[in-house]
Amino acid sequence: MEKTGLLPKWNRHIAFATGVFISMIVLSVVFKNKQPALVFTWINHALMLALIYLAFTQKDFRAAKPTVYAFLPLISISFIEDVFKLINPSIERNWSNYFDLAELFALIWMGAMLYVNHRQRKQLEKERLKVEEKEKEFRITEKIKAELEIQVKERTAELTKQKEELQHALHELKSTQSQLIQSEKMASLGELTAGIAHEIQNPLNFVNNFSEINTELIDEMQEEIDKGNMDEAKSIANAIKENEQKIIFHGKRADSIVKGMLSHSRSSNGQKEPTDINALADEYLRLAFHGLRAKDKTFNATMKTDFDEKIGKINIIPQDMGRVILNLITNAFYAVTEKKNSLPVTTDHAPKYEPTVSVSTKKINNKVEITIKDNGNGIPQRIMDKIFQPFFTTKPTGQGTGLGLSMSYDIITKAHGGELKVTTKENEGATFIISLPV
Amino acid sequence: MKVLVVDDEQDVKVLFEQRFRKEIKNHEIEFAFAFSGEEALSYLNQHAHEAVLILSDINMPGMSGLELLEQIKQKHYTPPPVVMMITAYGDAENYNTAKRLGADDFLTKPVDFTLLKEKLKTVH
Numbered sequence: 001m002e003k004t005g006l007l008p009k010w011n012r013h014i015a016f017a018t019g020v021f022i023s024m025i026v027l028s029v030v031f032k033n034k035q036p037a038l039v040f041t042w043i044n045h046a047l048m049l050a051l052i053y054l055a056f057t058q059k060d061f062r063a064a065k066p067t068v069y070a071f072l073p074l075i076s077i078s079f080i081e082d083v084f085k086l087i088n089p090s091i092e093r094n095w096s097n098y099f100d101l102a103e104l105f106a107l108i109w110m111g112a113m114l115y116v117n118h119r120q121r122k123q124l125e126k127e128r129l130k131v132e133e134k135e136k137e138f139r140i141t142e143k144i145k146a147e148l149e150i151q152v153k154e155r156t157a158e159l160t161k162q163k164e165e166l167q168h169a170l171h172e173l174k175s176t177q178s179q180l181i182q183s184e185k186m187a188s189l190g191e192l193t194a195g196i197a198h199e200i201q202n203p204l205n206f207v208n209n210f211s212e213i214n215t216e217l218i219d220e221m222q223e224e225i226d227k228g229n230m231d232e233a234k235s236i237a238n239a240i241k242e243n244e245q246k247i248i249f250h251g252k253r254a255d256s257i258v259k260g261m262l263s264h265s266r267s268s269n270g271q272k273e274p275t276d277i278n279a280l281a282d283e284y285l286r287l288a289f290h291g292l293r294a295k296d297k298t299f300n301a302t303m304k305t306d307f308d309e310k311i312g313k314i315n316i317i318p319q320d321m322g323r324v325i326l327n328l329i330t331n332a333f334y335a336v337t338e339k340k341n342s343l344p345v346t347t348d349h350a351p352k353y354e355p356t357v358s359v360s361t362k363k364i365n366n367k368v369e370i371t372i373k374d375n376g377n378g379i380p381q382r383i384m385d386k387i388f389q390p391f392f393t394t395k396p397t398g399q400g401t402g403l404g405l406s407m408s409y410d411i412i413t414k415a416h417g418g419e420l421k422v423t424t425k426e427n428e429g430a431t432f433i434i435s436l437p438v
Numbered sequence: 439m440k441v442l443v444v445d446d447e448q449d450v451k452v453l454f455e456q457r458f459r460k461e462i463k464n465h466e467i468e469f470a471f472a473f474s475g476e477e478a479l480s481y482l483n484q485h486a487h488e489a490v491l492i493l494s495d496i497n498m499p500g501m502s503g504l505e506l507l508e509q510i511k512q513k514h515y516t517p518p519p520v521v522m523m524i525t526a527y528g529d530a531e532n533y534n535t536a537k538r539l540g541a542d543d544f545l546t547k548p549v550d551f552t553l554l555k556e557k558l559k560t561v562h
Contacts, residue, residue: 201526201547201548202447204548205547205548205549206447206449206453208548209453209457209548209549209551210453210456213453213456213457217456239456242452243456246449246452249449250449289499290497293497300499300500300501300502300505301499301500302499302500303499303500
């Protein structure tokens with residue numbers, strides 16, 4: 001019953017016990033049927049008992065338990081036989097047959113048990129192998145997992161880098177876009193400059209003229225007072241007052257034009273404020289007209305306005321809305337000029353083409369409609385779905401950014417929750433309708 | 439003398455009436471006003487013999503001062519009215535066109551009324 005592969009703390013004791021056991025067997029054979037043999041046999045019995053005790057009590061020997069069971073009957077019989085031998089050798093001799101028979105059964109038992117044990121062990125070994133196989137598989141899986149994790153990390157790093165690059169590109173695009181918007185604003189401001197100059201010049205002329213007249217009138221009034229013509233003096237005073245009101249009116253007019261120009265070039269703060277849409281539309285109509293007139297001396301068009309005075313003030317972002325109206329009006333003027341230039345010079349008999357741009361406002365239930373209509377050539381059907389796309393323009397290179405309508409569309413739909421619709425008939429003109437909820 | 443002033447600015451009427459208040463009071467000059475080229479033409483058609491002098495702005499929506507000038511000169515009113523055009527300062531192109539179309543005289547904006555009064559005296 002040698003136990004190998006056990007914990008090292010037992011190895012020394014077992015080796016020693018094995019040594020003692022073998023020596024005892026050798027000695028008992030040497031001293032066969034002599035008195036010392038009995039002593040050696042009993043020492044061996046004690047060793048056996050110790051072994052069995054250990055096998056049953058110590059956890060470390062648990063695996064040896066079945067084997068101990070296999071040998072237990074044989075050891076017991078051998079022990080009982082030896083006990084009888086010691087107490088009464090005659091009984092042992094008389095009962096020898098029974099002991100032999102018992103020993104035979106014990107041997108059979110031992111064989112059967114060992115066989116069963118062997119099979120169980122084989123089974124266990126199989127299972128152990130299976131477990132080992134699984135462990136091996138598990139280790140392989142773990143290895144693959146680790147490799148995958150490295151790959152994932154690499155890919156993640158790659159993706160992060162790409163994401164950062166894309167974010168950078170997006171940032172650049174955004175800044176380019178805002179630059180484009182700014183240049184679009186500046187382009188439209190450029191178109192306005194001459195109009196603005198004209199529009200400021202007129203009110204300033206009035207301010208200067210009425211001021212001069214008032215200086216004269218005050219002198220005249222003093223003369224009349226000196227003469228004692230109080231009625232005349234009073235009437236002159238009234239005239240002065242009226243002129244003062246003209247001065248204030250035209251001063252304010254110039255002021256609002258400059259303010260409008262500044263707000264046009266300034267980035268919009270995106271704040272909605274109550275605005276007189278009629279005044280806004282009228283102002284930009286005049287600015288656009290005089291701007292184009294200053295650029296092209298031959299340019300002319302009839303401007304028609306029809307403002308619904310019931311609208312009052314509506315909540316809009318004035319700079320942005322002004323930009324949209326200016327854009328649509330400029331387009332309308334461009335369209336009528338194109339048509340006029342494309343027509344042959346009219347004779348007195350042929351019906352004359354009158355370039356006309358009309359701007360009207362109307363309140364319909366809870367909506368305000370601003371309509372900008374021209375009698376130009378209209379928009380060809382094939383480009384109708386493109387006109388609101390950014391960078392789409394029919395103007396010659398360098399003359400249009402192609403951002404006007406797309407910006408207008410965004411301002412109306414996104415910033416104001418309104419609609420920008422267009423109807424057109426070829427050779428008859430186009431009508432843009434801004435519809436705003438109020 | 440009757441003067442027709444053509445300008446799209448409404449307050450031009452008040453301005454002229456104030457500037458020429460003495461002349462109007464003394465019945466030296468009579469003013470009529472039109473706020474567009476079209477209006478001026480229809481006035482001329484109705485009061486053909488009255489207007490001796492036409493003072494027109496060029497920069498007007500619809501019919502421009504130049505078109506008006508062209509029409510007046512084509513229609514051969516009797517007596518042919520004197521047409522003075524008001525051009526923006528430094529506007530050589532309009533000046534040349536007006537001259538070609540037969541404008542009798544020019545004034546530059548802003549209008550110098552002392553100068554205008556001098557000119558009106560010579561028309562007399």
